[in-house]
Amino acid sequence: MAAPKVVPLAPLTTLGVGGPAELWVVESHAELVEATREPFRVLGGGSNLLIADAGVPERVIKLGRAYNDVRAFGPAAASAAGIWLGGATPLPGLVRRAAALGLSGLEGLLGVPATLGGAVVMNAGTRFGEMADTLQEVEVLLEGRLERLSAAELGLGYRTSALPPKAVLTRARLRLSPSSQTRVRARLAEVDAARRGQPKAKSAGCAFKNPPGDSAGRLIDALGLKGLRVGGAMISPEHGNFVVNLGGATAGDVVALLERVRERSSVPLETEWELWGFGPREEALCAAP
Structure with missing residues (x-):
């Protein structure tokens, strides 16, 4: 492990926003145990995440190449036993690899x-499918020990x-x-x-969870908020549920934009992202209405 x-x-x-933190890129079990001895956060692909401009006081752990098993992904994934893959394995690579092998189950995760690891933790997905559709079991490090949990024990729900x-x-x-x-x-x-209407600019994915029986993107569009801008952050003109970074956006810009949307909506909107390093007012954006 590099220092x-x-x-x-x-x-x-993926949003391109966030302040500093002490970064630990770990490549082994021993390094991971050492990294988790102090307060920490785990960073995956960096999507569905908004980090405060001041950064975070905790160390940030990122699994390194030793936990990337995209090349090991093969026909064994279709067996009754399935296949074990490292938490740092990129989801886009898995989707492409499965298609090349004629294996079905990950198509709904295209573009995530x-x-x-991050996809499992938030049960990532789209309206076409989610991680819960193919997940059997996970291995986690908890208080210095490796443990296995079945998919049923993870309580997977909507994101x-x-x-x-x-x-x-x-x-x-x-x-x-x-x-x-x-x-x-x-x-x-x-x-x-079906997903081509999503923006190509920097974003963190869908900003709000869909309310029961409706679409957050449709609601925001109906409010006429597409194109609404605060500093370098803007509600995408292409999709109302995406906040894009026009260049130089700060976390403060993004939070102010999210608050404006929630203030205008008569339907309670729950933020889909994780927020790191914010105070109680900002963290309330992620709370269930």
Whole structure:
């Protein structure tokens, strides 16, 4: 493991916002145990995350290449036993690899810019599918010990899980279904076509969870808030549920924009992102209405 150092976190997030923290990139079990001896947070792919401009006081742990098993992803994933993959394995790479092998189950996750560990922790997904569809079991480091938890024990729900807060997901076991390249790629094309309205600018993914029986994007569009801007942050003109970084956006800009949307909406909106390093007022944005 390279010596931990204080770095800006903005370049490690998909929104491109966030202050500094002490970063630990770990490559082994021993390094991970050492890193978790002090208060910490775990950073995956940096999506669905808003980090305060002042950064965070805790050390930030990022699983390194030793926990990236995208190349090990093969036909065994379709067996009854499934396949174990490291928590740092990029989800986009898994989706592509599954398509090449004719394995079905991950198509609904197309376009989700997450690591496998982060995707499991928040049960990442789209309206076409989520991690719970293929997850069988996980391995986590908790208080210095490795433990295994079944998918049923994780309490997976809509963009949430009941994983213990101080657990680090090191591996996950997936079970996919044998299919064909033609069928899987055709399904990916369908999902891609339905998601083309999403912005290409820097964003953290959908800002708000969909209210029961409705779409947050539709609600924000109906309020006429597309294009609303605070500093360098703007509600995407392409999709009302995306906040994009026009360049130089601060976390303060983003929070102010989220607050304006919630103030205008007659329907309670719950933020989908995690917020790091904020005070009680900002953290309330992530609370269930």
